[in-house]
Amino acid sequence: MRVYREEARVSTSGRFELVDITDIVESIVARSGVNEGIAHVFVPHATAAIIANESEPRLVQDIIDAVKAIAPPEKPWRHNEIDDNAHAHIAASIIGPSRSFPVSSGRLVRGTWQSIMLVELDGPRNRRVIVTVVGV
Ligand code: ZN
Numbered sequence: 001m002r003v004y005r006e007e008a009r010v011s012t013s014g015r016f017e018l019v020d021i022t023d024i025v026e027s028i029v030a031r032s033g034v035n036e037g038i039a040h041v042f043v044p045h046a047t048a049a050i051i052a053n054e055s056e057p058r059l060v061q062d063i064i065d066a067v068k069a070i071a072p073p074e075k076p077w078r079h080n081e082i083d084d085n086a087h088a089h090i091a092a093s094i095i096g097p098s099r100s101f102p103v104s105s106g107r108l109v110r111g112t113w114q115s116i117m118l119v120e121l122d123g124p125r126n127r128r129v130i131v132t133v134v135g136v
Contacts, residue, residue, distance in 0.1 A: 004032035012123035028131040037135015042098040047088035047122035049095035055115035088121035
């Protein structure tokens with residue numbers, strides 16, 4: 001069994017942003033040498049997340065609006081007394097820091113409308129994305 005890990009850096013430019021990292025992940029899977037297995041995409045951050053969905057500009061804005069409705073940034077959260085980003089921690093907790101995808105015939109398996117996106121919830125920041133590919 002092969003285990004291949006690679007880290008990518010992603011710079012975000014807005015407080016809320018969805019960054020399409022599909023090409024980054026697919027190129028890492030291609031370099032991994034794994035033919036059949038699993039690719040795990042993870043952000044080691046408490047205020048960012050990973051999703052797999054359609055990278056369509058209006059939907060991207062809808063997702064950001066929905067995140068803001070679930071965890072409003074303007075609400076006087078307790079954590080804001082020490083660090084003005086409680087909304088980002090809450091949304092990141094709900095969405096989650098990782099997604100896993102099948103790898104088959106040396107390629108990442110995903111639906112036509114499943115782009116892999118880093119969800120920035122407290123940017124702009126420099127984010128790390130760790131991709132681990134496990135298989136044969
Ligand atoms: Zn915080």
